[in-house]
Amino acid sequence: MKEKNNNSGMTLIVKTITRLTVGIIMLYGLYITFHGHLTPGGGFAGGVILALSFIHLILVFGKDFVIKKFSEKIACVFESIGAVLFLTIAVSGFLAGYFFINIYGKGIPFNLFSAGIILPCNLSIMLIVGFGLFCAFLTLLLFISSKE
Amino acid sequence: MTVETIISFLIFLMILGAVVAVEIKDLLSSVVSIGAVGVILSLTFLLLQAPDLAIVQLVVEILALIILIRATVTRDSVNYSQREIFVKVVTMIGVLVFLISLVSVIKLLPPFGEPKLKVASYYINEGLGIKNNISETGAANIVSSIILDYRAYDTLGEATVLFCAVLGVLAVMRKVGRKNEREK
Numbered sequence: 299m300k301e302k303n304n305n306s307g308m309t310l311i312v313k314t315i316t317r318l319t320v321g322i323i324m325l326y327g328l329y330i331t332f333h334g335h336l337t338p339g340g341g342f343a344g345g346v347i348l349a350l351s352f353i354h355l356i357l358v359f360g361k362d363f364v365i366k367k368f369s370e371k372i373a374c375v376f377e378s379i380g381a382v383l384f385l386t387i388a389v390s391g392f393l394a395g396y397f398f399i400n401i402y403g404k405g406i407p408f409n410l411f412s413a414g415i416i417l418p419c420n421l422s423i424m425l426i427v428g429f430g431l432f433c434a435f436l437t438l439l440l441f442i443s444s445k446e
Numbered sequence: 447m448t449v450e451t452i453i454s455f456l457i458f459l460m461i462l463g464a465v466v467a468v469e470i471k472d473l474l475s476s477v478v479s480i481g482a483v484g485v486i487l488s489l490t491f492l493l494l495q496a497p498d499l500a501i502v503q504l505v506v507e508i509l510a511l512i513i514l515i516r517a518t519v520t521r522d523s524v525n526y527s528q529r530e531i532f533v534k535v536v537t538m539i540g541v542l543v544f545l546i547s548l549v550s551v552i553k554l555l556p557p558f559g560e561p562k563l564k565v566a567s568y569y570i571n572e573g574l575g576i577k578n579n580i581s582e583t584g585a586a587n588i589v590s591s592i593i594l595d596y597r598a599y600d601t602l603g604e605a606t607v608l609f610c611a612v613l614g615v616l617a618v619m620r621k622v623g624r625k626n627e628r629e630k
Contacts, residue, residue: 335585340593374616381609388602398598404584413585419594419601426605430612441619 307360316358323351327428334420335413341423348428353435361439370440373433380425387415387422449493456493460486474515481511491603499603506607569596 307313324347330337331344356364391399398415405412463483467476484507491500573583573591585591593601 335587335590337587338589340590377609377612381605384602384605388598400583400595408586413583413591416583416585416590416594419598423605426609430608434612434615437615437619
C-alpha cells in the first residue's frame with residue numbers, strides 16, 4: 299500500500315502467492331529443458347513455460363514492474379543469443395564431417411550430461427522460444443497501452 | 447520432369463505472387479496473394495522432403511492469413527449481402543465435397559496400433575539400441591533424439607520460423623513508427 303506498484307496489477311493475495319510460486323514455475327521450465335533428452339518435454343515446452351512465468355509476472359504485478367527489471371531489449375538479446383548458439387552447434391558439426399553431426403561424447407544413457415548435442419540444442423531452443431514469446435507479448439502490450 | 451524443375455517453377459510462382467502482393471491496389475487481394483506464396487513455400491518444403499517443416503509452414507501461414515484478413519477486412523469493407531445465396535450454395539458444395547473425401551479417406555486408414563508405414567522402426571531400433579544394444583544418440587528420450595539429432599535440420603527451420611515471427615512483431619510495432627504517426 300505504501301508503494302506505487304501496489305496500485306497496478308492484482309490484489310495483495312494474488313501478489314503474495316505469485317511471489318512464492320513464480321520461481322518454482324521458472325525452475326520447472328528449466329527442469330523440463332535440461333531433462334529434454336531423458337523425459338518427455340524439451341526446449342520448446344520448457345521455453346513456453348518460462349515465457350508463461352514472465353507473462354504471469356506481467357499480469358500480476360503490472361507491466362511497469364517487469365519492464366523495470368527485464369525490458370524487451372534484454373529479452374531480444376537473450377533470444378538472439380539462443381539463435382546464434384543453435385547455429386554455432388550446427389556449424390560445429392563441420393569439425394567432424396557434416397552439418398549437425400553429434401560430435402560431443404555420447405555419455406552413459408540416463409545420465410544428465412549425455413547424448414551429445416541434444417542438451418545444448420534444447421537450451422538454445424528454450425532461449426529462442428521463451429524469450430521470443432515473452433518479447434512478442436510485451437511488445438503487443440506496449441503497443442496497446444501506447445494507443446490509449 | 448525432375449524435382450529441380452518443379453521447385454524452380456514453384457519459386458518462379460512465389461516471386462510472381464510476391465510481386466503481385468506488393469504492386470496490387472486492393473489490400474485484401476494482396477493478403478490473399480501472400481497466402482498463396484506461403485502455400486507454395488509449404489509445397490516446396492514437401493518436395494524437399496521436410497514434411498514437418500511443411501506442416502509448420504502451412505499452419506503458421508493459415509494463422510497469419512486469418513490475422514491479416516481480420517486486420518484488412520475491417521478497413522475496406524466487402525459487401526457479401528448481395529450474393530448471399532451464391533455464398534451459401536458454394537459453402538454447401540464445399541462442405542459436401544470435404545465430407546465425401548473424408549469418409550473415403552477414413553476407410554483407407556489402417557487399424558489402430560498396426561501402422562503400415564515403417565519409417566519409425568529404424569529410429570526406434572538404432573536410436574534406442576534395441577538391435578545391437580548400442581544407442582546411436584545416447585539419449586533416453588527417443589522423440590528428443592529424433593527432433594534434435596536425426597532431424598535437427600527441420601528443428602533449425604522451425605526455430606528460424608519462430609525467430610522471424612518475433613522479429614516481424616518487433617519490426618511492425620517498434621516505437622519509432624508510433625512516434626512518427628503521432629507527429630502527423
